[in-house]
Amino acid sequence: MSILVQPDTKILIQGITGSFGGQHANLSIEYGTQVVAGVTPGKGGQVFAETVPVFNTVKEAVSETGATVSAVFVPPPFAADAILEAVDAGVELVVAITEGIPVMDMMRVAAKMQGSSTRLIGPNCPGIVTPGEGPQSSGGCRIGIAPGYIHKKGSVGVVSRSGTLTYEAVWQTTQLGLGQSTCIGIGGDPINGTSHLDILKLFNEDPETESIIMIGEIGGDAEEQAAAWAKEHCNKPIAAFIAGATAPPGRRMGHAGAIISGGKGTAEAKKEALVAAGIAVAQTPSEMGSTLAKLL
Secondary structure (H helix, E strand, C coil): CCCCCCCCCEEEEECCCCHHHHHHHHHHHHHCCEEEEEECCCCCCCEECCCEEEECCHHHHHHHHCCCEEEECCCHHHHHHHHHHHHHCCCCEEEECCCCCCHHHHHHHHHHCCCCCCEEECCCCCEEEECCCCHHHCCCEEEECCCHHHCCEEEEEEEECCHHHHHHHHHHHHHCCCCEEEEEECCCCCCCCCCHHHHHHHHHHCCCCCEEEEEEECCCCHHHHHHHHHHHHCCCCEEEEEECCCCCCCCCCCCCCCCCECCECCHHHHHHHHHHCCCEECCCHHHHHHHHHHHC
């Protein structure tokens, strides 16, 4: 049944009346996503796209519509408070698309979410897509900014720190006829809510996910942790790619968390850990799909 979100999952969008949030809310609605509410303080009572009621608070939106997932399209200075508002309202899953949230703000979010039942994806992520059965996979659930038309319902679970590389892996598996069960961009900030390891565990338990593509990048040790767990516990084929092989130490590359420091977090070290765990590593982004296909 894929993971985290299904075609019937009810979504609310914080920041739906902004240009960026509104644009992607419309694209999600066109994809078939059940967008049931929007939230913008001071604009409660308005209606978005003729059918979606707008509320002043997340608590009101959840109470009135039964939404269980929130997508955050709120400017960086206010995004941390938006996340915490959703947590306080009892939302099961928060998908924070916003890029540029201050690290200190995310430290505050992480501390306040300790012991919470809410899962956070992101921030600075492309979101989640569970493809549907319709034309161009319409009728599924699209939360965030990923292009819906490249997805196809199938059996590959995709988890990635990079948005654009997520799309590349999705398109390759669609072209190969494998399709995807669920695709999740977890974001590349230093402090985020859900890790590669968290998603691998969910994919491993999901009967619709038969294989996995895991995309990482330099910085941190999340990929090594996921590889160590997979070696002992994962019973599904995994192909991986690590971005940033040419990055010099101390230079941030793309994402705020993509930086080699203290000699740790190099692409080579990550690749070695993956190979040691029995994971097939693609040497270029163009080989992610074919690397997985060879395992199958």
